[in-house]
Amino acid sequence: MSAVEADGITPVFTATRAEALRRLDAFLPRAGRAYADGRNADAGPDAERSVSALSPYLRYRLLVEREVIAAALDLHGPHGADKFVSEVLWRTYFKGWLELRPAAWSRFLAERDAGRDAMARSGGLARAVAAAEEGRTGIEGFDDWARELVAYGYLHNHARMWFASIWIFTLRLPWALGADFFLRHLVDADPASNTLSWRWVAGLQTPGKTYLATADNIARYTSGRFSPRGLAAEAPSLTEEPLPGPRALPGPEPVPAGRALLLMHPEDFGPESFAPEGTVVAGALAATGGSAHWPWGPAARRFVDAAAEDAAERARARFGCDAAVLDGMDAEGVVAAARAAGARMVLAPHAPVGPVADALAALAGPLRDAGLPLVRQRRPWDEKLWPLATKGFFPFRQHSPAVLAEEGVRL
Numbered sequence: 001m002s003a004v005e006a007d008g009i010t011p012v013f014t015a016t017r018a019e020a021l022r023r024l025d026a027f028l029p030r031a032g033r034a035y036a037d038g039r040n041a042d043a044g045p046d047a048e049r050s051v052s053a054l055s056p057y058l059r060y061r062l063l064v065e066r067e068v069i070a071a072a073l074d075l076h077g078p079h080g081a082d083k084f085v086s087e088v089l090w091r092t093y094f095k096g097w098l099e100l101r102p103a104a105w106s107r108f109l110a111e112r113d114a115g116r117d118a119m120a121r122s123g124g125l126a127r128a129v130a131a132a133e134e135g136r137t138g139i140e141g142f143d144d145w146a147r148e149l150v151a152y153g154y155l156h157n158h159a160r161m162w163f164a165s166i167w168i169f170t171l172r173l174p175w176a177l178g179a180d181f182f183l184r185h186l187v188d189a190d191p192a193s194n195t196l197s198w199r200w201v202a203g204l205q206t207p208g209k210t211y212l213a214t215a216d217n218i219a220r221y222t223s224g225r226f227s228p229r230g231l232a233a234e235a236p237s238l239t240e241e242p243l244p245g246p247r248a249l250p251g252p253e254p255v256p257a258g259r260a261l262l263l264m265h266p267e268d269f270g271p272e273s274f275a276p277e278g279t280v281v282a283g284a285l286a287a288t289g290g291s292a293h294w295p296w297g298p299a300a301r302r303f304v305d306a307a308a309e310d311a312a313e314r315a316r317a318r319f320g321c322d323a324a325v326l327d328g329m330d331a332e333g334v335v336a337a338a339r340a341a342g343a344r345m346v347l348a349p350h351a352p353v354g355p356v357a358d359a360l361a362a363l364a365g366p367l368r369d370a371g372l373p374l375v376r377q378r379r380p381w382d383e384k385l386w387p388l389a390t391k392g393f394f395p396f397r398q399h400s401p402a403v404l405a406e407e408g409v410r411l
């Protein structure tokens with residue numbers, strides 16, 4: 001167990017690709033039957049995990065979905081690895097789903113702000129939210145997960161589901177404030193997986209279908225550690241105006257030939273597998289996100305800052321060019337690095353809906369004014385799989401094998 005840092009967080013994830021690969025190797029033997037049978041069990045933060053705990057590495061793309069799925073298939077075959085492969089594909093699916101419906105993200109932000117305003121007006125709501133976040137509700141398990149989240153920046157998937165369900169249906173707190181609490185503390189804080197999972201528990205994502213946490217289920221999957229009393233007996237679905245239908249994704253941006261500055265960012269710290277065609281990477285920057293640090297809290301920020309250092313070093317090794325960390329995403333810093341590298345454009349992996357995409361969008365104008373087009377490129381994995389996320393996960397999963405085969409991954 002790592003030591004507690006001054007800010008009260010116990011860092012459990014070392015933000016390097018070497019560590020990601022070490023963890024992947026160590027987990028792989030358990031990615032087959034053992035994962036399928038044991039993944040719902042949450043034995044607590046100090047016990048051996050039944051799951052991979054790879055999410056921070058996948059979320060910031062120190063590992064990519066493709067390589068993790070391919071490694072599990074190599075070892076366990078399509079049948080044995082099926083459950084693990086499906087879970088990793090949930091990440092791809094959620095990213096695609098939100099990319100096709102960005103209104104779900106803006107609606108979350110608006111609801112979170114409305115929730116904060118309501119807290120400012122109502123001392124009762126503010127006190128109830130504070131008690132929930134500080135683990136002072138008296139609800140067994142829930143209070144422990146609140147403290148575990150703040151201390152470690154990670155919760156098991158089942159604990160996330162129980163927590164969100166109790167927040168919404170037992171404590172009757174606004175769902176968007178709970179989703180915000182997660183974003184401020186999770187190391188793997190992710191606009192797509194977090195927002196859409198909270199919406200799913202609340203009955204917004206699959207209208208009318210909610211997730212009800214029960215004491216029996218919690219006791220069973222926590223090996224009897226928790227058996228909370230007084231949980232809501234039913235979970236009436238929240239409702240909303242239907243979201244606009246899925247948009248068509250814009251086609252790939254043409255990449256002009258020539259020297260480029262590669263701009264990595266927290267949505268993609270994977271220079272070894274980002275393959276720009278027709279360009280020479282003449283320099284690289286790994287941006288920490290700057291104001292786009294928001295909505296991440298200190299645990300995620302610490303991870304992102306260290307991951308940026310590691311990404312710069314890997315870019316240097318792969319492209320044989322200068323590579324530096326840029327604290328923030330300010331145009332001046334990017335223009336200066338591009339000029340120093342003799343680059344004619346800035347090439348960035350595409351950032352899906354969220355604060356990093358917003359920061360990149362804000363950069364495009366100033367770069368254009370400096371004569372440097374900003375070219376954002378989706379990886380082939382995203383390019384091919386995201387457009388399939390028009391409906392539920394199961395049709396997406398059904399259609400994915402053909403696309404995965406094109407990516408050299410056979411299910």
Ligand SMILES: Cc1cc2nc3c(=O)[nH]c(=O)nc-3n(C[C@H](O)[C@H](O)[C@H](O)COP(=O)(O)OP(=O)(O)OC[C@H]3O[C@@H](n4cnc5c(N)ncnc54)[C@H](O)[C@@H]3O)c2cc1C
Nearest residue numbers: 051052053054055087088091157160188189190193194197
């Ligand atoms: C309310 C709620 C909020 C969540 N918020 C986030 C979040 O902010 N960031 C985040 O990365 N995940 C989030 N998840 C999804 C999931 O809980 C985590 O990805 C998972 O627990 C990470 O642990 P792991 O790596 O050990 O997962 P494993 O079980 O080992 O799964 C392997 C990988 O598959 C993917 N995966 C597994 N389950 C899911 C899932 N339900 N949805 C999407 N991808 C999945 C992840 O990349 C994960 O690393 C949330 C789930 C819920 C219910």
